[in-house]
Amino acid sequence: MVDAQLGLRSGATPLAVRMRPKSLDEIAGQRHLLTPGSPIVSLASDKSGEQGSVSVILWGPPGTGKTTLAQAIAHSSGRRFVELSAVNAGVRDVRQVMEEARTSRDLYGLSTVLFLDEIHRFSKAQQDALLPGVENGVIILVAATTENPSFSVISPLLSRSLLLTLETLSDDDLGVVVDRAVTDPRGLAERFVLDPDARAAIIRLASGDARRALTALEAASVSAASGESTSAEKPVITTQIVSLAVDRALLRYDRNGDEHYDVISAFIKSVRGSDVDASLHYLARMIEAGEDPRFIARRIIVLASEDIGMADPQALVIAVAAADAVQLIGMPEGRIPLAQAVVHLATAPKSNASYKALDAAIADVRAGKIGRIPKHLRDAHYSGAKRLGHGKAYQYPHNDALGVLAQQYAPDELTSARYYEPTEHGNEREVSARLVKLRRIIHGQA
Numbered sequence: 001m002v003d004a005q006l007g008l009r010s011g012a013t014p015l016a017v018r019m020r021p022k023s024l025d026e027i028a029g030q031r032h033l034l035t036p037g038s039p040i041v042s043l044a045s046d047k048s049g050e051q052g053s054v055s056v057i058l059w060g061p062p063g064t065g066k067t068t069l070a071q072a073i074a075h076s077s078g079r080r081f082v083e084l085s086a087v088n089a090g091v092r093d094v095r096q097v098m099e100e101a102r103t104s105r106d107l108y109g110l111s112t113v114l115f116l117d118e119i120h121r122f123s124k125a126q127q128d129a130l131l132p133g134v135e136n137g138v139i140i141l142v143a144a145t146t147e148n149p150s151f152s153v154i155s156p157l158l159s160r161s162l163l164l165t166l167e168t169l170s171d172d173d174l175g176v177v178v179d180r181a182v183t184d185p186r187g188l189a190e191r192f193v194l195d196p197d198a199r200a201a202i203i204r205l206a207s208g209d210a211r212r213a214l215t216a217l218e219a220a221s222v223s224a225a226s227g228e229s230t231s232a233e234k235p236v237i238t239t240q241i242v243s244l245a246v247d248r249a250l251l252r253y254d255r256n257g258d259e260h261y262d263v264i265s266a267f268i269k270s271v272r273g274s275d276v277d278a279s280l281h282y283l284a285r286m287i288e289a290g291e292d293p294r295f296i297a298r299r300i301i302v303l304a305s306e307d308i309g310m311a312d313p314q315a316l317v318i319a320v321a322a323a324d325a326v327q328l329i330g331m332p333e334g335r336i337p338l339a340q341a342v343v344h345l346a347t348a349p350k351s352n353a354s355y356k357a358l359d360a361a362i363a364d365v366r367a368g369k370i371g372r373i374p375k376h377l378r379d380a381h382y383s384g385a386k387r388l389g390h391g392k393a394y395q396y397p398h399n400d401a402l403g404v405l406a407q408q409y410a411p412d413e414l415t416s417a418r419y420y421e422p423t424e425h426g427n428e429r430e431v432s433a434r435l436v437k438l439r440r441i442i443h444g445q446a
Contacts, residue, residue: 014214014215014218015181015187015188015214015215015217015218015221016210016211016214016215016218018186018187019177019180019181019184019186019187019214020067020068020071021068021072022071022072022075023044023072023075023076024040024041024044024069024072024076026072027065027068027069027072028065028169028173028174028176028177028180028210029064029065029167029169029170029173029210030064030065030069030166030167032167033069033164033166039054039056039162039164040056040069040073040164043056043073043140044072044073044076045076054140054161054162055134055139055140055141055142055143055160055161055162056141056142056143056161056162056163056164057119057141057143057144057145057149057153057157057158057161057162057163057164058070058142058143058144058145058164058166059144059145059146059147059148059149059163059164059165059166060146060165060166060167060168061146061166061168061208061209061330061331062146062209062211062212062330063169063206063208063209063210063211063212063213064166064167064168064169064208064209064210065166065169065210066117066144066166067083067115067117067144069142069166070083070113070115070142070144071115073113073140073142074113074115079110079111079112079113079140080101080104080110080111080112080113081112081113081115082097082100082101082112082113082114082115083114083115083117084097084114084115084116084117085116085117085118086116086117086118086119086120086121086122086126087117087118087121089116090126091125091126091129094126094129094130094133095129097112097114097133097139098132098133098138098139100112101114101133101138101139102138105138111137111139111140112138112139112140113139113140113142114133114139114140114141114142115142115143115144116130116141116142116143116144117143117144118144118145118146119143119144119145119152119153120145120146120147120149120152120153124154127153127154127157128154128156130157131156131157131160134157134160134161135160141157141161143161146330147328147329148328149163168207168208168209168292169206169208169209169210170208171203171204173210174202174203174206174208174210174213175199175203177210177213177214178194178199178202178203178213178214178217179199181214181217182194182217188217188221190234191221191234191235192221192224192225192234192235192236192237193234193235193236193237194217194236194237195236195237195238195239197238197239198220198237198238198239198241198242201239201242201243202216202217202220202242204289204290205242205246205290206290207290207331208290208292216242216245216246217237219245219246220237220241220242220245220246221235221237222245223241223244223245224236224237224238224241260291263282263285263286263289263291264282264286264295264299266278266282267279267282267283267286267299268299268303268307270282270346271303271307271342271345271346272303272307272350274346274347274350275346276342276343276346276347279342279343279345279346280339280342280343280346283296283338283339283342287331287335287338293326293331293334293335293338294323294326294327296326296338297319297322297323297326297327297338297341298323300319300322300323300338300341300342300345301316301319301320301323303319303345304316304318304319304320304341304345305354305355306352306355307345307350307351307352308345308348308349308350308351309351309352309353309354309355309428310351310353310354310422310427310428310431311348311349311350311351311423311425311426311427311428312348312349312426312427313427314344315344315345315348318340318341318344318345319341319345321337321341322337322338322340322341325337326338348426349425349426349427349428350425351422351423351425351426351428353420353421353422353423353428354420356421357419357420357421358419360419361417361419364414364417369413369414369417370411370413371410371411371412371413371414372411372412373411374408374409374411374412375388375389375390375391375392375393376391376392376393376394376395376407376408377391377394377409378390378391379391380392394407395407402441404438404441404442405441405442406441406442406443406444407442409442415443420435422435
């Protein structure tokens with residue numbers, strides 16, 4: 001019954017494969033790579049081979065269109081297309097493709113596009129086998145990777161290829177993909193009605209991954225069809241059906257709406273309040289709702305300085321490292337360094353003294369409390385500066401046994417200003433004691 005309503009036979013090609021664009025014009029997203037005259041467009045439109053055989057490496061998250069771009073290049077330009085996966089291909093397979101490509105070129109004047117998926121899984125020796133074909137133009141290599149090519153692709157191959165970075169698809173891009181799949185004859189061919197809330201749920205669950213969106217849509221369509229009676233009305237795909245089909249709770253979360261701001265606000269306040277369990281709960285909600293992990297990482301970096309600061313200087317180091325790790329490895333593995341950073345920040349001693357100190361200094365500057373820079377601190381290198389007394393009588397702290405000495409640094413109007421007042425939390429307890437001594441020496445009170 002299900003197969004009859006879907007119009008598909010058992011074992012039919014997955015929806016994500018059926019809906020793969022055949023040309024660059026059908027691709028949703030990646031506009032920065034598809035402008036007129038760009039390398040991808042030039043390669044796809046070069047039917048005569050006059051543009052040469054420029055190989056490219058496509059780097060981006062899953063479901064952003066790496067395979068689609070490779071096939072569009074081959075189909076649009078009329079080239080022969082061969083696809084290998086680094087998961088199960090070896091040096092012998094690569095050499096066979098090279099031989100066939102050389103034959104096609106020499107006998108039929110037909111160039112070959114070799115699409116190599118997950119090139120980061122190839123060893124150095126396997127990647128070396130690609131070099132002769134790429135260098136001599138026997139093949140046009142289009143390699144895809146989800147990992148940073150600087151670390152996963154050998155330098156000779158990188159230097160002979162263009163590196164193109166694909167971006168996570170936006171909600172609007174995913175909307176185009178889903179809507180097309182509902183109406184296109186290759187897809188659901190208008191046999192279903194997709195409820196607007198269900199559409200939004202599928203987009204949200206996809207988290208920028210077109211393949212995931214289409215897989216969820218296909219699973220929901222099967223569930224909708226199997227639950228329908230013999231009524232002439234079209235089956236309706238609802239949020240309930242989507243939730244059942246993907247076996248995942250549909251969180252109320254709009255990345256541009258109230259829930260987005262409410263959850264991130266609760267997350268920040270939980271970390272600030274040192275409740276590690278609540279912090280991890282809100283982190284989990286954001287991850288499961290498809291929040292951009294880079295946004296989460298940026299907020300963690302701000303938290304590390306704003307709410308922890310000098311109480312634990314390592315907090316900022318760990319936060320930045322987590323953000324770099326997310327950028328490098330992507331999701332879902334990126335959740336691991338994010339969790340580590342959140343646990344560290346939530347359990348760390350807290351202090352906002354650093355940022356309060358700067359805000360107080362900014363307030364004085366905006367109020368006009370600026371003053372002239374003391375002459376001995378001014379630059380003495382430009383013409384006439386020494387004649388004006390610039391740099392004269394400046395004392396070099398490194399010449400002092402303590403490394404700090406009595407000297408005026410602030411303008412006359414601000415010599416008594418005290419902006420930074422460390423707390424007694426964590427590392428700032430030691431900073432506080434040292435700061436008392438430093439200020440006494442600098443102001444000649446020791």
